[in-house]
Amino acid sequence: MAGLNVKIKDLEFKNPVMTASGTCGFGEEIMDFVNLERLGGIVMKGTTLKPRQGNDYPRMAETASGMLNAVGLQNKGVENFIKNIYPNIKGIDSHFIVNVNGSTIEEYIELTEIINELDKIPAIELNISCPNVKEGGMSFGVNRRSAERVIKAVRDVYDKPLIVKLSPNVTDIADIARAAEGQGADSVSLVNTLLGMAVDAHTRKPVLSTITGGLSGPAIKPIALRMVWQVYNAVKVPVIGMGGIMNTTDAIEFMLAGSTAVQVGTAMFIDPGITEEIVDGIEKYLEQNNYQSVNDIIGKLEV
């Protein structure tokens, strides 16, 4: 049996497969389809200090081999999370990671301080890359200096593994990744969605209420792979790869390009049981290719 466990700093994951934030709710929503204990981790829906209603409908558009979304971080806030969700996930043997969002640095700090107190949350994913909110979100992640400021501020108040989720909407993602590493990030996850747009030729109107939204799905996979490869070669901290992963082969490709772990996002909407299949598929791949451990394929792209 090939070993599937991977490490982010000193946190061990039973396998490299996680759900991506915003595609699995808080885990409970997908329990009919997936045994959460078989997954490496569950990155929960983006959470903010105060409840957010998100953007107006319509929030999605199907596009060639993918989709656009403009949800805008709709969530009930951290207080609701602690009261109504945290007690239910505490007993589940997997890593539940909170995706931390804010409009200001102060909000990021306050939220992180609250999450830091939760014993059963072993890590956070700092989201500086949401393209669908007016304030905060991606505006922090597309500029080296603002990225450094928010990462440093959060690092100062957080003791556990800190994953920073990067935006692909930048000229040089490796530069932002190095900045994150420089400010003490333990890992970087990439990519968030690419800023895109859909137009309805019949109505001559944008499809999304926000005009622009975040593109995901297989359409972005080649870009995501390229960025993972660039970042893997630029930093020493582990990279968590995502962007259009639909099956085991996609996941393996991301690991070869340098991902220590992978997140499965948009595929969850179509095939909510796919993460478990990918766990099994990776194990099979390792055995068929005589690898002892999944760590033996990370970044082993033959160039």
Added chain:
Amino acid sequence: MKKAVKDFLLVKNTQLNHDNFRLDLRSEEPLPEILPGQFVNVEIKKSTEIFLRRPFSVLDIDYKTNTISLLVKILGRGSKVLTTYKAGDKVSMIYPLGKSFTEPEKDDKVLLIGGGSGVAPMLFLAKICGLKPEQVHVLLGARSKADHVDVSEYLPFGQYYFTTEDGSLGEKGFVTHHPVFKEKLGEFDKVYTCGPDAMMKSIAGKAKDSNVFCEVSLENMMACGFGVCLCCVEKTKGKGNVCICTEGPVFNIKELKWQV
């Protein structure tokens, strides 16, 4: 109710008129109880253009043969491909999704109003609501006679009324122009409707004015169907933006922020 994602076998694809098809899909396993208003999310053969599943409300269910029937109206590229499926094809569905219409009380007189693909849950509701046929009044609207589907199988479960915009079948005009709605709305204990937004809003407005209980079934665009993509939201009075796939698709009009 536990949700599942399973492959069904298409046993029959029947063309009902120029753009409506009835698909009978059989599971190898017993089906859970599925009620009118609930829906399934159907995977359609992927192509560059088709990526997401498509939601369809259930038209009928046969627990003896584990068969779910859907009414598929060609509305876009997804539904179009689905109607080309042949007996023997495999179809993956996520089910059962959403909440059903409120069950009527045993003495209720109810009015069911369907338009477009919204006819499906109305026929299903008429069939299994448990009321006597004289208590169940079904009003169906379409552009013309050719756009109406044959409902003869469901006729024993209620009294049927039809409207067409060109007058080729039943009353001429919209469903809200039919006397059973225009003149007798106040006689009904409950009004249930599913169809185009404009139709449902018009019905909701009149029902509100007449103070009649009214439930509508919404069909906002969605990706997942089980409450994680947060795309199919509707504004509500008490709970802000809610996903229609989990909090609906059926809503009492009092819950919605519709300006009617």
